[in-house]
Amino acid sequence: MSQPPTAYQPPPAPPAASQARPAAPPTRPTSAAPRHPRVLSIAGSDPSGGAGIQADIKSISAHGGYAMAAVTALTAQNTRGVQDVHVPPAGFLARQLESLSADISIDAVKIGMLANAEVMDVVGEWLAKTRPPVVVLDPVMVASSGDALMREDARTALLRLLAHAHLATPNIAELAVLVGEPEAATWEAALQQGKSLAAAHGTHVLVKGGHLDGDDCPDALLGPDGSVEVFDGPRVGTPNTHGTGCSLSAALATLQVRTGNWPASVRRAKDWLTGALRESGPLSVGHGHGPLNHFHELWASAGPAGDDFSRSLWSDIAPQREAIFGLAFIKELAAGTLDGQHFAYYLAQDAQYLSAYARVLARASALAPNEDEQRFWAAGAQNCLAVELSLHRDWLSRHPLEVAMGPVTRHYVNHLQAVAYSGSYGEVAAAVLPCYWLYAEVGRVLHADYLKHDGGATGSAHPYGEWLQSYADDAFAQATARAVAIVDAAARRGSPLERDRMRAAFVQSAHDEVDFFDAPRLYAWLAPLARRD
Ligand SMILES: Nc1ncnc2c1ncn2[C@@H]1O[C@H](COP(=O)(O)OP(=O)(O)OP(=O)(O)O)[C@@H](O)[C@H]1O
Numbered sequence: 001m002s003q004p005p006t007a008y009q010p011p012p013a014p015p016a017a018s019q020a021r022p023a024a025p026p027t028r029p030t031s032a033a034p035r036h037p038r039v040l041s042i043a044g045s046d047p048s049g050g051a052g053i054q055a056d057i058k059s060i061s062a063h064g065g066y067a068m069a070a071v072t073a074l075t076a077q078n079t080r081g082v083q084d085v086h087v088p089p090a091g092f093l094a095r096q097l098e099s100l101s102a103d104i105s106i107d108a109v110k111i112g113m114l115a116n117a118e119v120m121d122v123v124g125e126w127l128a129k130t131r132p133p134v135v136v137l138d139p140v141m142v143a144s145s146g147d148a149l150m151r152e153d154a155r156t157a158l159l160r161l162l163a164h165a166h167l168a169t170p171n172i173a174e175l176a177v178l179v180g181e182p183e184a185a186t187w188e189a190a191l192q193q194g195k196s197l198a199a200a201h202g203t204h205v206l207v208k209g210g211h212l213d214g215d216d217c218p219d220a221l222l223g224p225d226g227s228v229e230v231f232d233g234p235r236v237g238t239p240n241t242h243g244t245g246c247s248l249s250a251a252l253a254t255l256q257v258r259t260g261n262w263p264a265s266v267r268r269a270k271d272w273l274t275g276a277l278r279e280s281g282p283l284s285v286g287h288g289h290g291p292l293n294h295f296h297e298l299w300a301s302a303g304p305a306g307d308d309f310s311r312s313l314w315s316d317i318a319p320q321r322e323a324i325f326g327l328a329f330i331k332e333l334a335a336g337t338l339d340g341q342h343f344a345y346y347l348a349q350d351a352q353y354l355s356a357y358a359r360v361l362a363r364a365s366a367l368a369p370n371e372d373e374q375r376f377w378a379a380g381a382q383n384c385l386a387v388e389l390s391l392h393r394d395w396l397s398r399h400p401l402e403v404a405m406g407p408v409t410r411h412y413v414n415h416l417q418a419v420a421y422s423g424s425y426g427e428v429a430a431a432v433l434p435c436y437w438l439y440a441e442v443g444r445v446l447h448a449d450y451l452k453h454d455g456g457a458t459g460s461a462h463p464y465g466e467w468l469q470s471y472a473d474d475a476f477a478q479a480t481a482r483a484v485a486i487v488d489a490a491a492r493r494g495s496p497l498e499r500d501r502m503r504a505a506f507v508q509s510a511h512d513e514v515d516f517f518d519a520p521r522l523y524a525w526l527a528p529l530a531r532r533d
């Protein structure tokens with residue numbers, strides 16, 4: 001049997017000591033590898049998108065390749081099984097393949113479902129002429145559902161095709177058909193069959209343990225020289241195994257262009273596949289064997305879309321939001337029964353806080369990536385100083401109490417200043433957000449409550465009515481919405497690590513907001529000691 005056509009130089013014989021687990025040499029120099037390998041899938045169509053060319057395109061793309069597809073057959077199938085197969089004339093497949101090789105450099109080919117011997121021979125002839133540097137043959141005969149995808153009389157044509165492949169990836173059943181033996185009942189028996197196939201056809205064979213029982217799901221790479229390398233992996237408890245073989249072989253073809261090393265390609269592809277099985281649940285496709293999540297890595301690291309990030313922040317601080325409305329300070333403020341000393345302490349601390357907060361907003365303004373956001377934060381800083389401080393001074397003039405910065409205010413301000421000093425723009429924006437957002441929320445709820453109970457009266461009956469009325473302010477609600485949108489935009493631009501830091505800064509500030517409302521209960525009694533005349 002002739003060696004498959006390949007672009008690489010034959011490797012030197014491995015030293016005797018490494019005979020048991022030889023490291024396969026690179027099939028091509030990595031430095032020559034294209035940034036986006038151009039990978040052709042020659043396979044059948046699975047309209048449900050989990051197997052066949054649809055899976056191959058996703059798998060190639062997930063590994064950074066440019067995917068192409070020449071369709072060998074149309075199947076009518078879903079996650080429950082294959083209902084029908086239509087095979088277009090083999091001559092037209094030949095036309096597709098010729099069109100591609102006439103124009104495009106093909107770095108790797110993955111071969112999947114070939115419905116009959118004529119189709120196999122067309123592919124074999126094209127491979128013999130084109131000699132792509134990487135050819136992976138997945139000898140698709142039956143799908144996970146057990147439905148036959150290839151007629152038995154095509155077996156010999158498939159064996160002929162093996163001569164053009166660098167790697168074959170049969171499952172246990174397909175392996176048995178290829179070696180002409182009964183299906184292996186054990187992993188060891190499967191390895192023996194893989195060894196003899198690799199030796200007989202001068203190619204690498206990946207024996208896959210997917211169809212065996214056990215907690216593990218090993219695969220093994222058998223070299224034409226008798227080498228055996230086993231790749232352990234956990235068995236993922238999921239019914240979503242539709243297209244595992246297609247996806248694995250397409251990933252291997254793509255990775256091999258980059259690594260030039262089959263064991264390295266198998267290790268990476270297997271780890272990726274395990275993750276794709278683990279993360280398959282959220283896709284919710286069909287009622288049978290659902291598809292894998294080909295893009296689980298990309299989607300996990302992709303920036304959150306729209307307002308997804310701020311929504312998740314808001315739900316992260318659900319306990320803090322609940323805690324605020326359970327505080328005696330908030331309940332008594334709403335009811336008008338709050339101790340005047342507590343209220344005065346709160347106002348005095350708020351004045352202290354706002355002056356420090358204005359500096360942190362000024363820092364956000366300094367870091368802002370555009371003039372719009374620069375202006376927004378600068379206006380916020382100005383507003384804190386000009387409007388809110390004067391409001392509090394008016395109140396404080398009627399509640400003459402001046403205290404030094406209390407421990408809770410100090411804690412909150414320290415956190416904000418630390419982020420302002422060393423954090424990114426996104427972190428600063430996230431750290432200042434709870435002050436806007438929780439204040440707006442508390443204002444909205446207390447104001448609505450106040451209107452309900454006092455019927456929108458002037459507030460003379462309610463000792464804090466005037467203050468509560470000023471609390472819910474449309475302009476402030478708008479500024480809050482803008483701050484939320486800014487944080488979402490920063491999260492989209494940021495890395496996963498930065499988003500984690502933004503979240504941590506945000507949650508810490510929300511904690512501090514709760515404590516801030518609770519501080520009068522704990523520290524107002526100290527205030528007279530700090531009174532300055
Ligand atoms: N439940 C599982 N957990 C982890 N890995 C699995 C699981 N099932 C299959 N695999 C892995 O998926 C890959 C494909 O193996 P499998 O034996 O299922 O191939 P196949 O039968 O050709 O696939 P297909 O179902 O697409 O025809 C192998 O790497 C195998 O180890």
Ligand SMILES: Cc1ncc(CO)c(N)n1
Pocket residue numbers: 043044045046051052053075077112113140142143144149242243244245246
């Ligand atoms: C088109 C096609 N190819 C391969 C498989 C094997 O999973 C399938 N189910 N459908």
